[in-house]
Amino acid sequence: MPKDTGIGAAKKRREDVRFLTGAGNYTDDINVRGQAYVHFLRSDVAHAKINGIDTSAAAAMPGVVRIFTGADFTGVGGLPCGWQVTDRHGVPMQEPPHPILAQGKVRHVGDPIAAVVADTYEQARDAAEAIVLDLEELPAVVNMGAALKDGATKVHDDLTSNLCYDWVLGQTDDAAVQAAFDAAAHVTTLELTNQRLVANPMEPRVAVAEYSRGTEDYTLYTTSQNPHVIRLLMCAFVLGLPEHKVRVVAPDVGGGFGTKIFHYAEEAFVTFAAKACNRPVKWTASRSEAFMSDAQGRDHVTKIELALDADNNFVALRTNTMANMGAYLSTFSSSVPTWLHGTLMAGNYRTPVIQVNVKAVFTNTVPVDAYRGAGRPEATYQLERVIDKAARELGVDPIKLRRQNFITEFPYDTPVALTYDTGDYNGTMDKLEVAADIVGFAARRAESEKRGKLRGLGVNCYIEACGIAPSNIVGMLGARAGLYDAATVRVNATGSISVMVGAHSHGQGHETAFPQVVAEMIGIDESMVEIVHGDTSKIPFGMGTYGSRSLAVCGSAMVRATEKIINKAKKIAAHLMEASDTDIELKDGRFTVAGTDKSVAWGDVTLTAYVPHNFPLTEIEPGLEETAFYDPANFTYPAGAYACEVEVDPETGKVTVERFAAADDFGNIINPMIVDGQVHGGIGQGIGQALLESCVYDENGQLLTGSYMDYAMPRADDVPFYAVDHSSQTPCTHNPLGVKGCGEAGAIGSPPAVVNAVIDALHSGGMTHVAHIDMPVSPSRVWSAMQG
Amino acid sequence: MPQVSMTVNGKATSGTVEGRTLLSGYLRDHLGLTGTHVGCDTSQCGACVVHVNGAAVKSCAILALEADGADVATIEGQANADGSLNVIQQAFQDHHGLQCGFCTPGMVMSAAALLKENPKPTERDVREYLEGNICRCTGYHNIVKAIMAASGQDVTAIAAE
Numbered sequence: 001m002p003k004d005t006g007i008g009a010a011k012k013r014r015e016d017v018r019f020l021t022g023a024g025n026y027t028d029d030i031n032v033r034g035q036a037y038v039h040f041l042r043s044d045v046a047h048a049k050i051n052g053i054d055t056s057a058a059a060a061m062p063g064v065v066r067i068f069t070g071a072d073f074t075g076v077g078g079l080p081c082g083w084q085v086t087d088r089h090g091v092p093m094q095e096p097p098h099p100i101l102a103q104g105k106v107r108h109v110g111d112p113i114a115a116v117v118a119d120t121y122e123q124a125r126d127a128a129e130a131i132v133l134d135l136e137e138l139p140a141v142v143n144m145g146a147a148l149k150d151g152a153t154k155v156h157d158d159l160t161s162n163l164c165y166d167w168v169l170g171q172t173d174d175a176a177v178q179a180a181f182d183a184a185a186h187v188t189t190l191e192l193t194n195q196r197l198v199a200n201p202m203e204p205r206v207a208v209a210e211y212s213r214g215t216e217d218y219t220l221y222t223t224s225q226n227p228h229v230i231r232l233l234m235c236a237f238v239l240g241l242p243e244h245k246v247r248v249v250a251p252d253v254g255g256g257f258g259t260k261i262f263h264y265a266e267e268a269f270v271t272f273a274a275k276a277c278n279r280p281v282k283w284t285a286s287r288s289e290a291f292m293s294d295a296q297g298r299d300h301v302t303k304i305e306l307a308l309d310a311d312n313n314f315v316a317l318r319t320n321t322m323a324n325m326g327a328y329l330s331t332f333s334s335s336v337p338t339w340l341h342g343t344l345m346a347g348n349y350r351t352p353v354i355q356v357n358v359k360a361v362f363t364n365t366v367p368v369d370a371y372r373g374a375g376r377p378e379a380t381y382q383l384e385r386v387i388d389k390a391a392r393e394l395g396v397d398p399i400k401l402r403r404q405n406f407i408t409e410f411p412y413d414t415p416v417a418l419t420y421d422t423g424d425y426n427g428t429m430d431k432l433e434v435a436a437d438i439v440g441f442a443a444r445r446a447e448s449e450k451r452g453k454l455r456g457l458g459v460n461c462y463i464e465a466c467g468i469a470p471s472n473i474v475g476m477l478g479a480r481a482g483l484y485d486a487a488t489v490r491v492n493a494t495g496s497i498s499v500m501v502g503a504h505s506h507g508q509g510h511e512t513a514f515p516q517v518v519a520e521m522i523g524i525d526e527s528m529v530e531i532v533h534g535d536t537s538k539i540p541f542g543m544g545t546y547g548s549r550s551l552a553v554c555g556s557a558m559v560r561a562t563e564k565i566i567n568k569a570k571k572i573a574a575h576l577m578e579a580s581d582t583d584i585e586l587k588d589g590r591f592t593v594a595g596t597d598k599s600v601a602w603g604d605v606t607l608t609a610y611v612p613h614n615f616p617l618t619e620i621e622p623g624l625e626e627t628a629f630y631d632p633a634n635f636t637y638p639a640g641a642y643a644c645e646v647e648v649d650p651e652t653g654k655v656t657v658e659r660f661a662a663a664d665d666f667g668n669i670i671n672p673m674i675v676d677g678q679v680h681g682g683i684g685q686g687i688g689q690a691l692l693e694s695c696v697y698d699e700n701g702q703l704l705t706g707s708y709m710d711y712a713m714p715r716a717d718d719v720p721f722y723a724v725d726h727s728s729q730t731p732c733t734h735n736p737l738g739v740k741g742c743g744e745a746g747a748i749g750s751p752p753a754v755v756n757a758v759i760d761a762l763h764s765g766g767m768t769h770v771a772h773i774d775m776p777v778s779p780s781r782v783w784s785a786m787q788g
Numbered sequence: 789m790p791q792v793s794m795t796v797n798g799k800a801t802s803g804t805v806e807g808r809t810l811l812s813g814y815l816r817d818h819l820g821l822t823g824t825h826v827g828c829d830t831s832q833c834g835a836c837v838v839h840v841n842g843a844a845v846k847s848c849a850i851l852a853l854e855a856d857g858a859d860v861a862t863i864e865g866q867a868n869a870d871g872s873l874n875v876i877q878q879a880f881q882d883h884h885g886l887q888c889g890f891c892t893p894g895m896v897m898s899a900a901a902l903l904k905e906n907p908k909p910t911e912r913d914v915r916e917y918l919e920g921n922i923c924r925c926t927g928y929h930n931i932v933k934a935i936m937a938a939s940g941q942d943v944t945a946i947a948a949e
Contacts, residue, residue, distance in 0.1 A: 012881050019889025020877040020896060022823015022863035029822035122806065202827045202835060202890040202924050254825070254890025255924050287828035507888030507925045677884045677930060684927025708832035708922070716918035716928040721911070721946055746927070 002672075006520030007737075010673035013512040015505070024252045027206035027223045032280035035208065036065050038270060039124035040283070041114040042292060043106035045137050046364040046701020047153070050104055052134035053114055061130055063123030065277050068115040068269070070103040076272065079263055080237040081329035084478040085165050085338050085360070088172070093165035093360070096156040098328040100238070100265045100272070106135070107155055107327035108366050109703045110292025115269055117277055121284070140364040140701035144301060144322040147361050155327055155362040164325050164334065164360035169342035170416045171355045180316035180353040184307035188390035193774045194378045196299035196324065196695040198711060199371045201506075203254020204290045209270040210280035217245050218274065222267050224250040225260045225504050226544020227536050229481070233263040233331070239272055246271070250534040253506035257685070258370035259294045260506070261546045262331035266293070291706045296695055297371020299324035300337060304382045306390055314405045316353040317345060319382065323360045326367035333369040334360065339477050340375030340465070340547075346414035347383045348425045348461045348639055349405040354415045364701040370546065372685055372747040376464045384460035384752035388759070389771060398756070399438075399459055403429060411733075418465055420637045421733040425461065428665050428728040429641045432459070435725040436643035436661035444645065444658075445764065454648040455658070456761025459641065462749040466741035467552030467636035467732075484631035485554035486540035489518065489561040491569075491624035493610035495603040497522075499561075500532045502542005503554035508678070508743065510550060513671040514558060517737065521562050523588040524602055540627055548741030551670065552636050552732065559736045560628035568620060572605045575616045636732045636740040640664035642683075644753035648761040653783030655758055657687055661723040662749065667731040667740040675742045679724045682746015688714035689747075690754035694776050712776070751775060762786060794858045796821065797865030805852045811845075812836045814852035815862060823863040823893050827922070834921030837894040837901075838862045844901035846920070863893035866900070876900055876938045883943070885934035887925035894921050899935045908939050 003009040018024050055067040079098040086092055097103075102113045114131055118124035141147040141155060147162040155162055171177050181187055208221040218241065224230050227248040234248075235241040253260060270281040285293065300323050307316040323337030342356035373380075391398035406425040413419050433439075441457050448455035468474070471482035488500040499518060503510060515529035532538050542554055566586055573591035574581035583594045589602040608615060609624040645659040662679050669675050692712035696704040705711040731738025758777050762770045762785070770785045793802040796819060803818040815821045815838070824847055827835035831849040838847045839861040868874050873881060876899050886892040895918070902909060902917045909917065914932045923931060937943045 013884065015889070016881040016886060017873065019886055019892050020863075020873060020880055021867050022821065022893055024823070024889050026822070026825070026890065028826075029816075122808070200924055202833060202888065202922065203825070204827065252889065254827075255888040257924070287830065287833070509887070673884050677887060677926060680927035680929040681887060681925045682927070684929075685924070687927075707830045708828050709830050713832075713922050713924070714927075715915075715922065716932060717912075717915035719928055721932070722927065722929055 005526065006516055007670050009516060009671065011512050011516060011526065011671055013509045015509065015511045026203055026252045026254055027208060027221050028284050030208055030221050030251065032208060032210045035280035035282045036117045036119060036277060037121040037124050038115050038117045038273065038281050038283045039121065039128045040112040040266070041116065041128040041131055043109060043111040043113055045106065045135060046109050046140035047138040048106050048135040049138060050102060050106065050113065051136050054132040055114065057132070058116060058127040058130040061123065061127035063119035064127045065117040065119065065279065068101060068273065069113070070099060070101040073100045076100065076240065077238045079265060080233055081334055082331045082480050083335035084480065085167060085334045086478060087165040088168040093334055094159045094163070095329060096159055100268050108364050109701060110366055111327065112265060117273055117281055142363055142365060142697050142699060142701050144324055144361040144363060147363050148359065155364055162362040164362055167338050167358045169356040171353050177316060177318055177353055177355045181305065181307045181318070184315055185310040186308045186394060188306045188386055188393055189303065190386045190389050190772060191303045192382060192385060192772060194298045194300040194302070194381055195775055196368065197297045197371055197689055197693050198291055198695050199257040199259035199294060199297055200713060201255030201257055201260065204285040204287055205260065205264065205266065205294060206284045207267045207270045208280065208282040209274040211274040213278065217247065218271055219247045219249065220267060220271050221249045221251065223253050223260050225253065225256040225506060225546055227504065227534055228502065228541050229544055230263050230267060231536050234268050234271065238268045247537045250504055253504070256506045257372045258297065258374055258546060262295050262369055288707055291711065292366055292703055295330040295367050295369035296326065297368060298378060299368050300378045302382050304386045306386045308390060312394060312396060312401060312404060314349055314351040317351050318355045319345060320357045323358055324365065324368050325360050325362050326365045327362060328367045330367040330369035333367060335479070336370050336375040341379050343416050343418050343465060344376050344379035344463065345383060345416050347380065348407060348463050350407050352415065356416060365697055372682065373744040374547070376744065377748045377751060380462040380748050381752050385755060385772065388756045392763070399429065402461055419634060421634055422730040423637060423639050423665060424728060424730050425639060428639065428663050431725045431728045432641040432643055432661060432663035435663055435723045436659065438643065441645065448647050454650055454761040454765040456646050456648065456757040456759065456764060458644045458753045458756025458760055460749065460752040460756055461639065461641045462745065463637055463639040464744060464748050465635035466548035466638055466744065467632055467735070468547040468549050469635055470633060471631050481543065482631070483543055484629050485557050486542040486627065486629045487554060487558035487561045488540050488625065488627040489558065489565050491565060491606050491609070493607050495528060495606040497529045498532055499529060499558055500539040501554050501558060502539055502544060503550035504534050504545045506545070508545065508550060509671065509674040513674055514555065516670050517555060517558060518562050521566065522602060523586065548638065548743040551737065551739045552735055552741045553630060553632055555737055555739065556632070556735045557628045557630035560630055561626045564626035564628065565624060568624060569605045571616065571620055572608050573600050576600050576604065576608060576614065633734040636735070638664060638666050638740040638742065638745050640745060640749055642749040642753040644757040646754065646757040646761055648758060648782060650765060650786065653779040653786060655691055655777055655782060657720055657754065660720055662746065663725045663728060664742065664745050665728045665730055666726055666742045667729055668738040669726060670739070675726055676724050678742045679746045680722055682744060683722050683750045684714055684719055685747045686750025687719050687754055690751045690775050690777055692718065692776050758782065790853060792852050792856050794855050794860050796860045797862060807853065809852045810848050811850050811852050811855050812847040815847060821862050821864050825890055825893055827890065832922065833891070834894040834898060835891050837897040837921065839897060839901065844898055863896060866896060879934040879938035883930045883934040883937055885926065885930045891921060891923045895923065895931055899938065902935065903939055908941060909936065911936065
């Protein structure tokens with residue numbers, strides 16, 4: 001029987017009621033008395049020298065409070081990059097400055113040049129149009145290959161080239177890798193692009209800041225996945241403010257998908273301007289601004305080579321990737337193509353020799369950073385595409401080829417720096433074959449063919465490294481932050497509990513799922529537990545939500561803090577019952593003395609903690625509040641197998657996703673309804689990447705996909721219902737809940753399944769010359785490929 | 789600046805707006821009804837859908853002045869009289885039809901308009917009707933399921949919750 005309460009129960013979400021009644025509190029819903037509005041004048045060219053900014057006419061426009069340019073920010077720091085990657089020669093990456101407002105040059109369409117603060121948003125925008133810019137347009141570098149050529153225009157004059165770093169992981173001895181390839185019976189090579197995407201959370205970014213002259217305190221409300229990280233970066237690196245005088249609040253946030261991790265110029269600007277103007281300042285991005293100012297995702301160009309022996313065992317893998325950084329290094333940009341990508345190239349397979357080469361490149365485009373999956377989708381896509389191609393070249397079943405090469409013994413040390421603690425890839429594939437009804441595919445294909453359509457089946461696996469991350473390891477790898485998390489469990493006198501967490505919920509349902517854990521540990525009703533998040537003045541210093549880490553890392557901190565609570569409560573209960581605390585048992589919210597009928601209720605103990613008339617004051621302090629910081633011992637390794645069935649219209653090249661099945665191993669699960677929803681959403685984004693989405697710049701660096709008119713977001717009629725199975729569960733071995741994280745899996749596992757299915761469909765129609773089609777697999781690309 | 793008056797969720801409202809003020813701006817900034825969300829600037833995303841004289845309308849796509857004298861319904865007025873969730877809202881909660889909640893007001897308002905004109909929509913009907921509402925979180929699975937459930941149809945056969 002499914003549980004109806006506690007860990008494993010599909011509890012309906014408590015936060016839904018406010019969202020369904022219009023009572024959510026998103027950042028744009030926050031208005032501070034007396035606030036002014038800022039509009040950013042952004043570059044409409046990709047690369048130019050700023051010869052002059054004449055703000056005189058604009059400053060005289062109605063309602064204008066003040067106009068800021070780069071000159072106002074010469075005394076403050078730029079936006080920092082949080083991860084220093086060291087190249088193959090041990091040299092740190094090139095790290096150009098990233099100013100709040102452009103200094104001397106603009107480097108991408110959307111680069112902010114000036115900021116107009118006015119009484120109303122409309123006045124700010126009107127005045128911005130009256131600013132006269134003298135821009136001397138320069139050639140733009142957009143294509144990564146061209147950017148790396150000798151003599152290419154440099155995005156940053158002070159750097160030696162447009163190469164941020166040239167990085168290698170795995171077997172660094174080129175000759176050893178080549179020897180493995182030379183000895184192979186078969187080598188499959190594939191060149192592919194993982195196209196640039198825009199994360200597009202439905203809530204555009206917003207920032208509102210106020211400054212109190214009386215207390216010299218700042219409050220910044222911002223659309224963030226990690227308010228403490230924003231406060232630290234903004235205070236310590238950008239504005240030079242004392243952290244304790246700055247409160248950062250991320251209230252209800254309308255989706256993040258990575259792009260709300262990063263510290264952005266607009267946040268620092270409104271905070272700076274609130275003091276400079278002595279008025280609260282609010283900024284609300286339009287969607288058009290979001291397209292040219294939110295950090296974008298993916299944008300890798302890769303050549304991957306897979307070597308197999310005569311028995312079809314994988315013997316070596318080599319990749320060469322160019323990763324687009326855009327014009328500046330966004331907060332975690334440098335880590336995405338390296339430690340979040342290269343380390344995953346082993347996938348679910350035993351491949352003894354792996355070499356991953358990555359060149360990160362500056363171009364005159366919007367900065368690129370983590371987007372749902374961040375590096376892991378790029379790794380999965382190339383690996384699972386090249387395996388599929390190999391299977392086709394060798395004439396073997398793609399599922400069989402994968403199974404033959406699966407890692408089956410754990411723990412497993414990969415050649416690319418990770419240790420997988422647990423997994424059951426065959427068991428998960430078994431689940432997929434059932435969920436996807438693989439045996440029924442032939443009949444469905446025959447039915448499609450009767451209607452003149454080509455039907456294809458695509459299967460792939462994925463593995464991801466989540467729950468980021470052990471601080472000591474990421475520190476060695478260049479991270480400039482720790483990646484623990486924190487929780488404070490505050491038991492109130494009457495027994496209800498407030499849990500202050502470093503994780504941030506922007507759709508993941510923490511307010512419902514986290515109490516399921518605490519309530520089960522104590523044996524009380526979930527309604528007695530409240531989750532507090534998103535406000536640095538209330539929560540302990542936690543690192544926030546990304547990388548599928550909330551439950552694995554912050555949830556573990558919450559468990560540790562709750563354990564401390566229980567231990568202390570047992571001491572109080574023991575005192576009340578005149579017993580030894582080692583004899584106290586807690587079950588269903590009652591403390592009992594083992595082997596007796598003596599008991600006290602949870603509420604009696606909590607009240608005693610705060611009204612300590614009869615209390616062991618010489619042994620323990622009154623009160624019942626505990627904090628725990630949890631730093632994971634390893635990453636977690638969710639893994640799974642996905643299957644997609646498509647129909648291709650041979651007349652038009654139009655691809656329709658007919659069926660999609662996912663089998664995931666997330667370890668233990670707290671709320672299966674929420675987990676299913678996370679997988680659904682990831683698959684929706686993955687199908688979007690595979691078939692529809694692409695962020696496109698022209699050769700001059702103009703953003704051609706600057707709105708939903710041009711950037712194809714997946715809609716309800718682009719996707720089918722999904723079959724999701726997460727009954728394959730190998731619990732994580734190193735965190736107290738045995739959980740692995742589920743937030744990114746869908747987006748990581750689904751794109752190769754779709755593309756594999758399209759190729760399968762075309763081959764079934766006799767178009768065996770089609771080895772690959774780059775995403776998005778649009779009708780025109782499919783049709784062109786079909787024509788040969 | 790011109791004066792505008794309209795009934796919103798059964799209450800008479802009026803205000804002074806600029807000619808260029810959108811209905812979404814009037815609702816959010818003048819009336820404080822912030823449940824109506826603005827997710828784009830090209831009338832594509834549907835987060836701002838409200839009902840104007842009974843029809844689903846993207847409130848970012850009409851001027852406040854165009855709604856002068858109209859009867860407007862927003863997400864804030866959708867719950868039952870006793871404050872409990874209405875059938876559509878309850879179905880969204882029961883079937884996990886929302887995650888971050890930002891697109892949700894528009895989804896609920898569109899769903900209400902759909903069910904008014906098509907009380908027993910098929911899966912295809914729902915998906916096509918929602919063409920103008922973008923959700924980035926759910927992959928639409930549970931939204932479609934919730935709307936079909938709200939229409940009284942048995943959705944237990946649809947793959948996992």
